[in-house]
Amino acid sequence: MVKVNKQNVAGWFLGLIVLVAAVLALMALYGPVHLEASRLSFTSLSQLDARSRQILLYIGYDAAVFSTLAFVHYAIDKGIAVRNGKRSRLKREWRRTPEAVLLAESLLGGVVGASLSMLIFHHKVHTWYFVWGQVAFSLLHVALLAYARAAGWL
Template sequence: MTIGDISVSYRCMEDVLLVYLAVLNLVTFALYGADKRRAKKGQWRIPEKTLLILPLLGGSVGGILGMAVFHHKTRHWYFRWGLPAILLLQAAGAVYLLAR
């Protein structure tokens, strides 16, 4: 394998990661909106565990935006403080990996 092949491989991995994060954040945002709509209608709700796991998997921006746009889960301390904490940890991890 040549150096050129390795750089192409890393670029491909970066692209896959960006697509993964974009899709996950869109899904997380949409689920926060869907859960808020269901709450207003008294319908079956999305479990809080799901709404917390998605930000842990990389959807923290979508979760924070979903909380702000839909005014959803803003009274729960573990959402209000947990999602920004998750985002900060993910950002710190990204900076660490990029600085290596």
């Protein structure tokens, strides 16, 4: 089995996004899911039924938890990176948070926390797959919500 490492982490997450998009497209074209564009329009959350509001509340909890985790992990990783950069006076380096963990937290709903942490601490802002990964994950989350709404799941 191939391990996720610094050289291939972007490819793994891009592949995961493509896989999710392909599964959703196949479900809509050939599977049990029938999308209706008329379900996408609503003016307020009060128009949703109780089940849909409850699901959106759980999605909000997920986003809050993973955003907090991502924010804290990015901040800690930045602190360790700065500390390890001064290693001439240090005896040993501290272990950094793996990039796959940072990206996974964003993928699982922590895009807001990760993006804020990137802006505040200037961490991973020069790594293209982190910057574009946040954009891709945000678009994926919006697409998943729209898909779930059009499929009648929300």
